[in-house]
Amino acid sequence: MSVQPEPEADARPWSLIIRPVRGLLDLRLGLLLQYRDLVSLFVRRDFVAVYKQTILGPLWHLVQPILTTVTFTIIFGNIARLPTDGLPGFLFYMGGTVIWTYFANCVTATSQTFSHNAQLFGKVYFPRIVVPVATAISNLIAFAIQFAMFVVLALWYATHGYPVKQNWTILLTPVYVLMMACLGLGVGIVVSSLTTRYKDLAQLVTFGVHLFMYATPVIYPMSSISGRFAFILRLNPCAPIIEAFRYAYLGAGSVTAAQLLVSGATCVVILFVGLVLFSRVEQTFMDTV
């Protein structure tokens, strides 16, 4: 079709070959490793920039879950009198809120990857996946702070005669956190990939995530749901994770190993679909903004 440029004298390999749209499974995750310094700098930026020049600084991470938990305790515990698996209401809601908040923030923040960084992406190349991964990690730092507060509180309750006790499944915490992160990142990048083409989705995400909380056992325990709804609820991959957290740290929660495995598999599948979609979109998204 076209003429080749003059023949090569030297046969050193090319360091980069740019071709039209790559294969569907050519995800180039190795680049993420190559750009790990950028990931860590983005994490730092996300974390540091938000609280610069505020008086409370990172303490703000504690204010939000505390206020939410207080509100939930009053409305769902004292007014609506929803069951809490026999656990102290404050602790029950705090566990759910902390974990749910991580997932929700992860989804909302990563879903804006392309729209918020259009200017940056339009000028310089780096693997785009760096941005959502960094977002998921920087949210993880916030989560760690909040979760530490929850754990301290759970230990206090356990040692002061409340019906709260921890068990060995605490050791599985890293697995649960990883599942949560995969799911948050996965859903986020699926949405961010689709919003480059269908901007309407961006409208849906914020309140969609908000509504989805009610389909997750955050303000009620799994055990209070029975029949058809219980089955539907089990399809939600977040549900077993939250119940498993509660079981490990508070000693009450209904979840089986099988449910956790299914949830884990779902998380991995969603993340994979997200990565495929994302690598598709990142190559040509600049043409559509």
Place this chain on the structure above:
Amino acid sequence: MAHAVEMVGVGKAYRLGVIDRAMLRDDAVRAWARWRGRRRRPTGEDAETQHRQGAVWALRDITFGLDEGEVLGVIGRNGAGKSTALKLLSQVTAPTRGEIRVRGRIASLLEVGTGFHPELTGRENVFLNGAILGMTKAEIRRKFDEIVEFSEVAAYIDTPVKRYSSGMYVRLAFAVAAHLEPEILVVDEVLAVGDAGFQRRCLGKMGEVAAGGRTVLFVSHNMAAVQSLCTRALVLKGGRLDYGPGATNGAVDHYLGQLKDLVGADLADRSDRRGAGQMRLTGFRCLDGAGRDLEVLACGNTTEFVLAYECAEDFRPDGAQARVVIRAASGPTVAVLNSEANGLVVRGASPAGTLSCTLDRLPLTQGAYIVDLILSTDGVTQDWVREVAAITVETGDFYGTGMVTPPTHGGVLFDQEWRLNGVTAPRTCLAKGR
């Protein structure tokens, strides 16, 4: 010598069309067709059909090789595909066809300050920006002192950059980019921001990189810069390779020739225009003092520029003003004739008409100039057409003294009055003595 960059049959198509409900339907139809036709059609061909409908090719069939250590000028009119070529090369977007092969790291000087976060300190931003441009932390740490020294903002390095003056900001950003030490440097002067001093530093850095045996791609409208800096050049036209890569002088001549051809094109038919378009320019003429069309303008003669305009239905041209931008063929803007600054803003005029600007004595020296026209209403650019005309100016008697000004005496002539010991010299006519 080995190639640093090779492009083979590279093309880039942009899909046209707006995003609305019809798009969702189209997507569904296409997905359905693809699913049904999967066995019959290989995917490559499928992509082709997609691009045949409602796509515009910004770049087509570009093939060339660039040797290591070469400085290649990329020239062409706006919309010729220069920026698209750079975007493909820097991987901002993927090509539709062909293959680009690269040896070594690519960096570009147009991304100065990309990713700077206002809340972070200068130090933090140096690291962040460096990493965005592809450096590792260790690399940045090694060059950090050098970068800070080069930027001349050492005293403020731990202050958030939002407190920087714009000059400090640009200096720091440029310092980071300048210390990338890429094997291949891409400079888009057309997009480069900053003052003249900053642009000079960009060009200086570019020369330094080239002298160090590395490869440079330089996009510019400034023919003088291309001629002085580039070892070879290519000309793009309508997305295709129109000339070269070949000798720089040949490419520049070819480009200037292109501009001349353009003048023949009817202004109303030009499609490469920007602006809201409710009011459009439909014609441009240069007249002499007696209202006759001029082929060639003469320095010092009465000259009238006439712009014809037309409005869309129901659009009133109130608040409209025009600007005539006169540029030297080699690039820099020589003068802007501005209707608003000279008291003309359209009020209550008919939806089609003319605006004209008369210069009693044309103050341009001999040479070739390019004219751009801009029409705007209350701050909204209605129509902006570049390279509307290429005008040739001949020498003439601007001062009325009979002395013909040579082109080496700068681009623009001024009225002036000289005194000897405070006494105005009598205006003698030089020509008389001959």
